[in-house]
Amino acid sequence: MKEILQKSWPADIAKTLEYRLGEKSLHEYLKENARRTPEKVAYSFYGKELTWEEMDEDVDRFAAFLAGKGVEKGDCVGLYLQNCPQYIIAHYAIQRLGGIVVPLNPMYKEAELVYLLNEAKLKGVVSGQELYGQLHAAAKKTPSVEFVVTTNYADYLPCQATLPLPEELKMEKVLIAEAVDFIEAIKTNEPFSGKVDIDLKNDIGLMVFTSGTTGRPKAAMLPYISALFKTAATVQANQVQEYDRSLAVAPLCHIAGMVMGVNTPVYSGCTSVLLTRFDPGAAIEAIEKYQVTVWYSVAPMNVAILHTPGIEKRNLTSLRRNMATSFGIPVTEQLAQQWKSLTNGCLMYEAAYGLSETHTCDTFMPADKIKWGSCGIPTFETEVKILEMESGELLPYNEKGEIVLKNPGVFKGYLNRPDATAETLRDGWVHTGDIGSIDEDGYLFFHGRLKEMIKCSGYSVFPEDVEALLNVHPAILQSAAIGVPDPVRGESVKAFVVLKPDQKGKVTEAEIIEWAKEKMAAYKYPRVIEFIDQLPATSSGKVLRRLLKEK
Template sequence: MSLPNAHFADAANEITYRNGARPMHDYLLLNAKEAPDQAAYIFYGREVPWRELADSTRRLAGFLREKGIGKGDHVGLYLQNCPQYVIAHYAIQMLGAVITPLNPQYKTAEVEYQLDNAEAKAVICGTDLYPMVEAVRDKLSQLKLVITTRYADYLPGLPTLSVPDDLTQAPATPENTFDLVSAIDETQPINEPEPVDFDNDIALMTFTSGTTGRPKGAMLPVGAATFKTAALFQSNGLEQGSTSLAIAPFCHIAGMCLGVYAGVYGRWTTIILPRFDPETTVQALEKYKVDMWYSIAPMNRAILSLPNVQSRDLSSLRFNPATSFGIPVTESLAEEWKALTGCQMHEASYGLSETHTMDTYMPRDAIVWGSCGRPMPGNDIRIVDIETGKEQPPGQSGEIAVGNPYVFKGYWQRPDATNETLKNGWVFTGDVGHFDQNGYLFFTGRIKEMIKCSGYSVFPEDVEALMLNHPAIAQSAAIGVPDENRGETVKLFVVLKPDYDGKVSEHDIIDWAKDNMAAYKYPRYVEFRDSLPATGAGKVLRRLLKDE
């Protein structure tokens, strides 16, 4: 069963756009007219003003058009965070073509899978990543164009921050590829972007595992980026003129929203870092007086652990949403961060690729710890009984369903998976959660990872959160293993804090859990590990542990 047909047209009317419901690249061009000399992006001290950003984007779009890329074509984007990423992103979309971002941590087989599955006609990649493309290029019959770029081409003569050694390398342009900077310099800009249907044309195909299986291309419409970015600004009271720090990977939907779209929508100056280093991050926050940073909780913890960090001036920071990966965003962590910076850190939001993420926001004056916040303006979230499909009242758990006018249009060439997830305009997330009486959403687990113990539903996230209260545990992952009598039983994989290595046994962990959680959910088996398998963003991959 599913929710009734969705009518989300009115929901879009709840959003007040800065300059109308128009593609994000229109906002980029508008910034170039209204503030041509303002720095749009800064890369280790190299400033790219709005005028240059817009001109380079239009010129690269012209080059792509000359090489046969047009509306509806799929183009891979395989780069670390850098100004070239932003230029390429908007150049592709100005042609009405579709971006398919690849994680720069991908290896050869992963690159082949995504480019082949997406039927990409072109790929734009760093010279550091091109060897992965080169190794499979002959296998990709659709791939006609490869553009490469050196990160060093956008570094200043005298960097203001510590530059990783690999970014300073300037190898020759590989054979059978085109250099991005040369393409920009030698091509006339397009006059106007290709007309697009804001509501229906596809602008982004981000690969995600969705609720299950190998990654699939979620097709997001042009309007999704503008809609969700406007909702971010409206719900959080954000204004133009901020200086933001972008470290989260642009290839991830959250990093894209905060690093590629938010700065363009709000005409911010965005400081780009391609990876996290605690000292370099603090240098950036201090030097550029950053007031907005989207972080991952372990980043904040690493900065708090820096020697003499109390002597650093991080007082410019005023908006710091953070995501719980590896460690949770807790009230105690937030209080430590506030004592250092004066900024109230909080959980970023709930969201997924299929909805262009940012489905909730946390009111900064009414934080509820442990929750994901309230639904974004214009965004509808329902809790649905897993068995019957009936909508659940506050306090009752069920599957989280999300609806707005710009959810994804389906998975590329996967009607079966689309029908499982997209029903009557609602995205059935495969996540389990509930609302409290005040409209705050609580995420409690994944349907596919739910463990059934003696008829009770046990969610791994719940067990793991409880186990973090044990003083010896740095990280844990819970999975279900077969049990003759109970159906399934919880097994816990544990990474100990260094000071406790060899001083705590598996039985000690089990006994503690038995005393601190319900009988049906405490782990009966414990296995110590030096580390846990995780995504590039730090999310633990329980399925790999279960596959073992």
Template structure:
């Protein structure tokens, strides 16, 4: 498709992308800031600051430890913890020695963790201490998992913190016989790891689990260059400034939270106020105390702040720009007006369209020409096509089809999944499995998903993943999972279950839900269970979830 969106390209945004410190891995940007402004705050965590010099030095020491434990270029190391400074230390330590970061969602339980560890043959995990029991259980059964490092969140909090501390952050410190402690490592190991040669456009630095178009989660391989390109592009296209502060509350284990919370501060050298999770009062207080200019949120967060008691007397006026993702709750003009009023002028708009396979942020919203309901226009060096699902031909403007994306952020493929890679990645184009269209001005609109991924509270839930976990229940003979509308979450998970004959009448739907709640992350376990005699399937046995969704819609 002709780049018709260029006629709406903002005049203040250069069309040619400029890398502020050149084409180099982001950890070299980190080292630059440590030398140029060593004492400036890189992250502020519930009132406690960690400087650029400290972040660089601590990650160097952890990198040295990992090398001493035999970690080599290309080895996969999982990060399994809440948002915290230790996440940044681990992320950049791993990448400094050419190893590969694989984020594990801290909401994942044992079976989910075991699946991810096995899929990538992880050599090590750096984890929050509260999650260690899951890690130990997986390690006891794993042939490849050798290194476990635990951390206590209080290790990076000083007394007299300004902000309310969540329960998971305030736990007393524990150490474990079969694991090393991160703080001990930082104190013990010198920051003198052995540098390794890195080709930023070829070497993989990150493996993010994603569904692709179908199936259980797969590890998408992203390079140092993918991360640099998307970070620089997001910075330039959105008109961000090197002096601006931001608030990071979205999960760092998600690709969007990673761009906004892990990469952008390190690229720009600006200070980020880091929070473990969203609590309206905490976020409001943080904004009043630290005066950030930028925030990345999802609509339910903005709604919660707008409805917070006494919000009209609070000071959110430092905010200039609020990039936001709808996730089932649209950004309406009324919401935009309310947000502008309470912040005295902050611009609220859709953040971007993107996916893990492209390191997200494939579009941006021109600040001077916002179109509500759209995802904005393609960003630097990005082409987007709309492809007919049957013929494979490109479609004209305003015609719906599959969204295909090509830019320097495109991944190298799925780890050890050549068939899935070939299905998604074709001649440099990522066929997203998403349905949308481009209007006459070049704005992209997202309509739905070809793939059956469920979006619950902003999290991606893969039906096959939930089904594989549910089938472990002794009473379940067959199961099919779909997403159903949920006013608060966007979608919730519903499971259609066929029981083994001996359990019929002896177990309830509620008991299945309660069991799943103990086995799965909170966003993933089914809120609804319906017993069936059989689930619809093709002759080859493939579950026809489409028919179940149609039945649910018919009964609404």
């Protein structure tokens, strides 16, 4: 494989990974940015410009607050927020204390939060004020939670916004008696002056909930080196420079959004234009006004912009690179050509293959040797193999099998799940449960998923999680969830439901969908319900979702 990659590796990118400021935690990179370029804008939030010096001071002040609440090395603190500067400040403040960041998707509802908060035994949570109702109800069932911080996103807005504001940034500020206000925590604490020693390769800095191979969400434990290594590799492979201006619209709670929005600006020292969420109009204005040069998107975002009325009159020519992911809509040569024409030359290509257990970005696309339909070639210090699914034997080029990989960014295992860890992580190799192949040039092609995880609009949905939540419904005896093709979302959830005998004829499929919509995140709730008399199962009672898919 190494010999094969020699001919595919870009000529203008060094084959050895070179850390810009040395091998140290990213929160130390942030502090070094503040020392070297204190007045440079780090993040621009709808016109509010935060310099590296200001970011560093707010991180230190919030770290001091957390320390006052008893947060120590190894403690877990959750982030239940939309994209905002507060997310980034809290992320690095937690890690300055040697703590563990636990992202919580703001789409989560109470029942989902109860499970996740208890699983990770969170000591505290930083929440958007509009999400507090869900969190408050869940925290009452979570003994480990000792404090909650709430924030109004508008606290970090300028007096006059320069971009269209989404509704969540127009909310009136509400102070919650049971919680601490984020801004007050910043204002009333002197900057943290201590230093916590971090073992990059062994200390856990991030826990991301994922399915692993089966079961309800598990907390994948990622050491501090994972974020540093993968961010450095992504920046070097895609040639992101200190003078670049990036656009961050992907959810920061998602591992890909974290790499591009939380980590890449800190590692590279570039300026990031941060939006709470994607809106075509706001994204177009941001690119124009701030002369954005680098963007990570998902393909539907590009399509939405291309179909915006009057887009041919807008000026997006500052863009030079657009790493994109195929979610729902594939990144094709035709789409890339349309984007190149609109932007007068911006390169658009598939961003990478990766998963939460590896801090994503295990491959990259050589910009001078794009191979459409592939995920690119293995990134720095990364080995990828394709194994036969039954025997585990190494397969030749172009043969489909399970993708397994190894690099310095892989996780340490699943929290409190030794069996699941042993199944996925073997001698340093991550057995992904994904089906792929490698061609003669070393390019990885993704063909599907061995595990039964469902991918909806880029989010991972675990069948057991949907089923556990559905089974709370008083009319449901059993349920089984599968993914079905969706032309826009990639996949949607379909649930087969066995009703309790006395409930048959008393509840409709539509009523269950509406009930689920209230109980689950928007990307997760079933779009289709089918009543069934009995679920197919093995003699031990394990539901055979494969047979439901075939049905």
